[in-house]
Amino acid sequence: MAEESKAPAGPDLAQGVALSAFENDMLLGHVGDDDVLLVRRDGQIFAIDAYCSHYHGPLAEGLVVGDSIRCPWHHACFDLRSGAASRPPALSPLSVWQVEQDGGRVVVRTRQQPQAATSWPPDAPQRIVIVGGGAAGFAAAEMLRREGFAGEVTMLSSDAAPPVDRPNLSKDYLAGSAPEEWVPLRPDDFYPETKIDLRLGTEVTAIDGTARHVVLADGKAVGYDRLLLATGAEPVRLPIPGADQVHVHTLRTLADSRAIIAAAATARRAIVIGASFIGLETAASLRARNLEVHVVAPEARPMERILGPDMGDFVRALHEEHGVIFHLGDAVSAIEGHRASLKSGGTLDADLFVLGVGVRPRLKLAEQAGLALDRGVAVNAELETSASGIYAAGDIARWPDRHSNESIRVEHWVVAQRQGQTAARNMLGRHEAFDAVPFFWSQHYDVPINYVGHAESWDEIAVDGDIKARDCLLRYKRKGRVLAVASIYRDLDNLRAELAMERGETV
Incomplete structure (x- = not known):
C-alpha cells in the first residue's frame, strides 16, 4: 500500500521565519518537501533534518545538549553542526542546512556539504579484526570507516546473514508490521564499497596473542594488529526432554x-x-x-x-x-x-x-585465549582486555561503570553499539573511557518502556505519575541514590534522567 502524502510541517523556511516564532528554542518547519528543525543555541541557529535516522523519532520532542540533539524515542544523538550520528542506535547522519539571518528573520534554502572523514596518522594499526557480526561488531567496523581508517577491516561472523537490526526480530518484523528490507543494518553492497571484509558463516576457534592472529575452523589464520571480540550471547536452551524438536x-x-x-x-x-x-x-x-x-x-x-x-x-x-x-x-x-x-x-x-529464558555470553574463545574473566570478559575503562591490543565489547564485556560504581555486564543492543564505537576509536589510539549510561527500550503492543541506568537491586522505587494510565516515571533507588529510571510516555523526562546520570547530578 502506498503511503499517504503528508503535508510539510510548519512554516516554509525558504521564505523565512521571524525569530519571534521560536518556542523553547526549537521551531519545526520545512524546505520544499523536507521537514527541517531549527534549534537556537547560545545565540546561534542550527538547521537539521527533523526526524531521527533510526526509527524516525521526532527530534522536536527531544533534548538539546550542547551542540547536539537527542531523540526522545531511543536516545540516539546527532551533532547539530555536522549532522553526524554521534550515539547509537542511529548510525546514519542527518542533513544539516545552511542558515541565513536577515533583518530578524531566519532563512533556510540549501543543504550543507557533509564534512570529510578524519585521516589517521601513519602509525595507526594496519589490520583490525572483529570477531562477531552483531551490534558491537558492526558498530565498530562502521565507525572505523566513518573516522577515515584506511587499513584492513575484517569482520568474522558465525551468522549466515549480514548484521541486522536485532530488536526488530522480536518486535515489528516478527509481528508482520515491518518488511524484511528494514532488517539489515546496511545493504549488501555497503561492505564491498567500504572495504569491510565481511566473512559470514565463519567460526573462529582460537586466538594466538603472541603471533597476533586468529585461527578459523578451516585451519586458516587471519592476522591482526588490533583485535575486537564481539562474540555476543546465545539463547539458553532448557535441559528438558523434547526441547530439541524442530517446532x-x-x-x-x-x-x-x-x-x-x-x-x-x-x-x-x-x-x-x-x-x-x-x-x-x-x-x-x-x-x-x-x-x-x-x-x-x-x-x-x-x-x-x-x-x-x-x-x-x-x-x-x-x-x-x-x-x-x-x-x-x-x-x-x-x-x-x-x-x-x-x-x-x-x-x-x-x-x-x-524459548525466551535468557541468553548466556559466548566466552569460550576468550577463555581459551587466557583472557581475564569475571562473569564475562573483564575490560578496563577503554574496553581493553587483560591482553594488550585485544578489546571486547557488547554482551560479553564486563566494564567498570562509573555511574553505579560497580563492574557490570549489560545485554542491551544500544550499549553494545556504543561500546563497539568506543572500542573502534580506542583501537586507533584515542584512549577514550566508555562512560555511556546504559539504555534499552522494550515495546509491548503500543506501549514503549524506556529504561536508563543499571540497578541490579534497589530498596525503594519512587513512582511519579500513574503506571496504569501509561504515564509514569519510576526511579529505582538504593540508599537514597537513583540508579535507574524507567518510564512510559515520559520520553523527555527519561532523556533528562540520562543526562543527569552522565553529569553525576541528582535525578
Missing part, C-alpha cells in the same frame, strides 16, 4: 525469526516459555498474527526482577488485555510432540514453542 524455537538471529514466522503461518496456538523481555515481545508479536498465546514462567510477575512489582503487574495486565494467557509460578518439565507437561501437573498443547 521448539529460540529467537536470536534473522533465521530464527524467519522460522518462527513460517511456523506461525499455519499455527493456531503458541507457548512462550519464559517471561523475559524477548519472551513477552515475542508473545505480543504472535498475538498480532492472531495466534493464541500462552506464557509459562516460574516468576510470580513478569519482569519484576528488572522493573519491580507494580510495573510487572502492569505488563501482565497489558498482555492479558490483548489475550495472552499466563501460567506463572510454573515451568515446562517436558515437551512430548506438541504437548507440554507442566511442573504443576497440567498439560498444554501447542503448534509452536518459543
Whole structure:
C-alpha cells in the first residue's frame, strides 16, 4: 500500500521565519518537501533534518545538549553542526542546512556539504579484526570507516546473514508490521564499497596473542594488529526432554525469526516459555498474527526482577488485555510432540514453542585465549582486555561503570553499539573511557518502556505519575541514590534522567 502524502510541517523556511516564532528554542518547519528543525543555541541557529535516522523519532520532542540533539524515542544523538550520528542506535547522519539571518528573520534554502572523514596518522594499526557480526561488531567496523581508517577491516561472523537490526526480530518484523528490507543494518553492497571484509558463516576457534592472529575452523589464520571480540550471547536452551524438536524455537538471529514466522503461518496456538523481555515481545508479536498465546514462567510477575512489582503487574495486565494467557509460578518439565507437561501437573498443547529464558555470553574463545574473566570478559575503562591490543565489547564485556560504581555486564543492543564505537576509536589510539549510561527500550503492543541506568537491586522505587494510565516515571533507588529510571510516555523526562546520570547530578 502506498503511503499517504503528508503535508510539510510548519512554516516554509525558504521564505523565512521571524525569530519571534521560536518556542523553547526549537521551531519545526520545512524546505520544499523536507521537514527541517531549527534549534537556537547560545545565540546561534542550527538547521537539521527533523526526524531521527533510526526509527524516525521526532527530534522536536527531544533534548538539546550542547551542540547536539537527542531523540526522545531511543536516545540516539546527532551533532547539530555536522549532522553526524554521534550515539547509537542511529548510525546514519542527518542533513544539516545552511542558515541565513536577515533583518530578524531566519532563512533556510540549501543543504550543507557533509564534512570529510578524519585521516589517521601513519602509525595507526594496519589490520583490525572483529570477531562477531552483531551490534558491537558492526558498530565498530562502521565507525572505523566513518573516522577515515584506511587499513584492513575484517569482520568474522558465525551468522549466515549480514548484521541486522536485532530488536526488530522480536518486535515489528516478527509481528508482520515491518518488511524484511528494514532488517539489515546496511545493504549488501555497503561492505564491498567500504572495504569491510565481511566473512559470514565463519567460526573462529582460537586466538594466538603472541603471533597476533586468529585461527578459523578451516585451519586458516587471519592476522591482526588490533583485535575486537564481539562474540555476543546465545539463547539458553532448557535441559528438558523434547526441547530439541524442530517446532521448539529460540529467537536470536534473522533465521530464527524467519522460522518462527513460517511456523506461525499455519499455527493456531503458541507457548512462550519464559517471561523475559524477548519472551513477552515475542508473545505480543504472535498475538498480532492472531495466534493464541500462552506464557509459562516460574516468576510470580513478569519482569519484576528488572522493573519491580507494580510495573510487572502492569505488563501482565497489558498482555492479558490483548489475550495472552499466563501460567506463572510454573515451568515446562517436558515437551512430548506438541504437548507440554507442566511442573504443576497440567498439560498444554501447542503448534509452536518459543524459548525466551535468557541468553548466556559466548566466552569460550576468550577463555581459551587466557583472557581475564569475571562473569564475562573483564575490560578496563577503554574496553581493553587483560591482553594488550585485544578489546571486547557488547554482551560479553564486563566494564567498570562509573555511574553505579560497580563492574557490570549489560545485554542491551544500544550499549553494545556504543561500546563497539568506543572500542573502534580506542583501537586507533584515542584512549577514550566508555562512560555511556546504559539504555534499552522494550515495546509491548503500543506501549514503549524506556529504561536508563543499571540497578541490579534497589530498596525503594519512587513512582511519579500513574503506571496504569501509561504515564509514569519510576526511579529505582538504593540508599537514597537513583540508579535507574524507567518510564512510559515520559520520553523527555527519561532523556533528562540520562543526562543527569552522565553529569553525576541528582535525578
